[in-house]
Amino acid sequence: MTKQAWKPGAPALETLSFTVRLRRGGPWRPLRHRWQNFAVTVPADYTVVELLESIKGHQDPSLAFRHSCHHGSCGTCAMKVNGLERLTCVTTVADVVKEGGHLEVEPLGHLPWVSDLVADAAPLFDNLEALGPGHVRMNGIFAGCIECGACISACPIGGPRSGYVGPAPLAAARDALVTGQAPGLGWGLLLERVDGNHGVWQCHTAFECSRACPADVDPAGAIIQLRQLLASGQAKSLAGLAMSRGSAAIGAPAAGPAPAGGAPHDHRPRREGGEGW
DSSP states (O other): OOOOOOOTTSOOOOEEEEEEEEEEOOTTOGGGOEEEEEEEEEETTOBHHHHHHHHHHHTOTTOOOOOOOSSSSSOTTEEEETTEEEETTSOBHHHHOOTTOEEEEEOOSSSOEEETTEEOOHHHHHHHHHHSBTTHHHHSGGGGOOOOSHHHHHOTTOGGGGTOOOHHHHHHHHHHHHHTOOBTTOHHHHHHHHTSTTTGGGOOOOOHHHHHOTTOOOHHHHHHHHHHHHHHTHHHHHHHHHHHTTSOOTTSOOOOOOOTTSSOOOOSOOSTTOTTO
């Protein structure tokens, strides 16, 4: 993000001085799990990602975190800031800390911890691909999802480690049903997953997922709608209608058409060549 340059004669840019407390370590270095404090002075309009970049560049080059787009569209930089899930590339330090205060940053919860501020979103991606339409971003009701993992972290049920499918994948399953777009698992396995012990009935309707969602997707509302579809029998009817139109056979993986020029685009963030690792 480009910052406005200070010019001679112009008012000084406002700065904030405070302490940043970062979660450090990872499963590969269990003896080094700790919280580490950094004293910083940065422009008040710095985003939390820019703050982390400053710490990495000037105080500790070993700090690991993830970021990419810097404008809130890719979901890569989601972390917990002062205990709440946020996109750190669009959260300014002035939004979350005062002069002389303390700012705490840690990785998302309920996802495998990789290192420092990095969580592995692979369980979320796998469930989205299994239960959601292959082109969910383009045509579906769930197209606003940026796959950041904030809803998984905020959910009190415990995310993939508890066996729970999770808010975003269940919302994607709802999208597959109401649009008739074939899910990766096929219709039969989708109904089995969402109506099973770890599907919509494991949700406690805490609505924390919708609170945390930076894209206002409202996964909790989607889960409630999916429950209604299952309880009324409409889910099976919608799946049957989709199959009659040639979407996919029950239990068979959906084979969506590849875009011109090769295989479907994989939009998931990758570790290779990215910044902040």
